[in-house]
Amino acid sequence: MKKKVNTKACFGMMGISINSWKLKFTFTPTQKNNELLTELDEYIAIIGKAQESDGYLQTQIQLRDGVDRYENRKYHEMYNTGHLLISACIHYNVTGQRNFLNIAIKHADLLYTIFMPDTKHFGRFGFNQTQIMGLVELYRTLGDKKYLQLAEKFIDNRGKYEVKHHTTTEGYPIGDMVQERTPLRESNEAVGHAVLALYYYAGAADVYAETGEKALLDALDRLWENVTTKKMYVTGAVGQAHYGASVNRDMIEEGFIDAYMMPNMTAYNETCANLCNAMFSYRMLNLYGEAKYADIVELVLYNSALSGISVTGKEYFYANPLRMLNNTRDYNAHENVTETPNREPYLSCFCCPPNLVRTIATVSEWAYSLSENGFTANLYGANTLNSHLKDGSPIKVSQETAYPWQGKVKLNIEECKAGAFSISLRIPKWAKNSKLTLNEEELSKSLEPGSFVKIERKWKKEM
Numbered sequence: 292m293k294k295k296v297n298t299k300a301c302f303g304m305m306g307i308s309i310n311s312w313k314l315k316f317t318f319t320p321t322q323k324n325n326e327l328l329t330e331l332d333e334y335i336a337i338i339g340k341a342q343e344s345d346g347y348l349q350t351q352i353q354l355r356d357g358v359d360r361y362e363n364r365k366y367h368e369m370y371n372t373g374h375l376l377i378s379a380c381i382h383y384n385v386t387g388q389r390n391f392l393n394i395a396i397k398h399a400d401l402l403y404t405i406f407m408p409d410t411k412h413f414g415r416f417g418f419n420q421t422q423i424m425g426l427v428e429l430y431r432t433l434g435d436k437k438y439l440q441l442a443e444k445f446i447d448n449r450g451k452y453e454v455k456h457h458t459t460t461e462g463y464p465i466g467d468m469v470q471e472r473t474p475l476r477e478s479n480e481a482v483g484h485a486v487l488a489l490y491y492y493a494g495a496a497d498v499y500a501e502t503g504e505k506a507l508l509d510a511l512d513r514l515w516e517n518v519t520t521k522k523m524y525v526t527g528a529v530g531q532a533h534y535g536a537s538v539n540r541d542m543i544e545e546g547f548i549d550a551y552m553m554p555n556m557t558a559y560n561e562t563c564a565n566l567c568n569a570m571f572s573y574r575m576l577n578l579y580g581e582a583k584y585a586d587i588v589e590l591v592l593y594n595s596a597l598s599g600i601s602v603t604g605k606e607y608f609y610a611n612p613l614r615m616l617n618n619t620r621d622y623n624a625h626e627n628v629t630e631t632p633n634r635e636p637y638l639s640c641f642c643c644p645p646n647l648v649r650t651i652a653t654v655s656e657w658a659y660s661l662s663e664n665g666f667t668a669n670l671y672g673a674n675t676l677n678s679h680l681k682d683g684s685p686i687k688v689s690q691e692t693a694y695p696w697q698g699k700v701k702l703n704i705e706e707c708k709a710g711a712f713s714i715s716l717r718i719p720k721w722a723k724n725s726k727l728t729l730n731e732e733e734l735s736k737s738l739e740p741g742s743f744v745k746i747e748r749k750w751k752k753e754m
């Protein structure tokens with residue numbers, strides 16, 4: 292018997308402002324492009340040559356006279372480390388090559404010898420803490436627990452030492468600015484630099500995913516609620532002020548101030564902070580499987596992430612205020628560095644452009660999740676899912692939609708196993724009065740905005 296098997300979920304139109312969106316979810320990050328791989332190998336060889344024999348690798352220190360390694364946390368050594376570890380693990384997982392991974396291992400092993408022991412000099416290190424996510428990624432890739440222990444150590448050290456200036460902290464605000472006044476497990480309030488805070492929370496979520504420590508998750512729950520209900524703009528952007536004070540009245544930069552203080556013109560909203568907000572929520576989505584986390588990811592992606600890049604992909608914003616007068620900003624010292632009136636082709640403070648581009652490349656991984664026996668559609672956009680369910684059976688699904696311009700999403704089963712499995716669809720929080728149809732017939736399921744609806748049955752390709 293001919294039987295059409297597809298689902299069609301109809302949503303209402305979005306009620307939020309959307310920036311120009313001309314990307315289609317058709318890219319595949321693993322094309323095995325040999326030219327690209329060869330080019331990467333050349334870069335990796337250069338990176339390897341820059342690495343010192345004991346594993347140290349920080350060219351911003353190595354090329355600078357008069358500055359020693361791990362002398363002051365403001366030099367972003369841990370931040371660079373985190374990106375090095377993550378990119379090396381992804382390179383290995385995608386290519387199977389160990390050339391980049393071996394550099395990362397050697398570097399992480401050095402970190403372990405320096406930062407695992409309790410020392411006053413190194414205790415307050417970690418600053419823009421991407422190294423926590425990087426170490427967990429390395430643990431997941433290699434299975435060696437010492438990397439997970441070191442990731443935890445960086446969390447445990449925060450809030451343990453007296454907050455006063457020291458040779459390792461001079462030249463940059465201390466205390467809440469770098470989330471070192473309150474131990475994470477006791478934190479109720481997002482404080483300090485928004486990028487630093489959210490990378491830290493995202494890293495802690497990764498640690499929790501591996502250790503299952505409840506106190507950590509409880510703190511992350513409180514912090515997620517605090518960020519998304521009291522300190523986040525309607526665009527999903529975070530970081531209300533360029534300069535300000537924390538709730539404990541520590542000086543802060545580029546970050547969180549008091550709850551509900553949401554200025555539009557002086558909002559800082561660094562592109563990285565907005566992206567980190569999505570990264571933190573994506574990790575919480577994986578921990579809980581609740582739609583409210585995917586709602587934040589979607590909100591950021593279509594608004595305060597994409598606002599950071601031009602339609603051509605060649606110009607960038609660092610700060611994303613919600614309102615500018617006549618395209619001018621003339622009230623602070625960072626004019627033309629991080630707060631530019633227009634998107635710029637080159638930002639001398641260069642974190643945001645590559646962070647945004649790598650996030651766009653990651654979105655295809657965020658779009659779907661595997662469930663015990665089936666899959667979940669977290670984000671919508673025209674694409675093809677071509678993967679395997681947890682039991683190893685192939686699953687191929689095409690998604691047709693003009694989302695976000697139109698709210699209609701159609702999933703077509705192209706290939707799947709014979710046995711029953713579930714498909715869960717996110718009903719966005721903004722989508723009132725949604726309809727769900729299966730083979731043109733409306734399903735009488737509860738479509739609560741801000742939840743997943745699960746359909747479990749046998750599926751087959753439309754004939």
Ligand SMILES: [Zn+2]
Binds near residue numbers: 562563564641644646
């Ligand atoms: Zn940035």
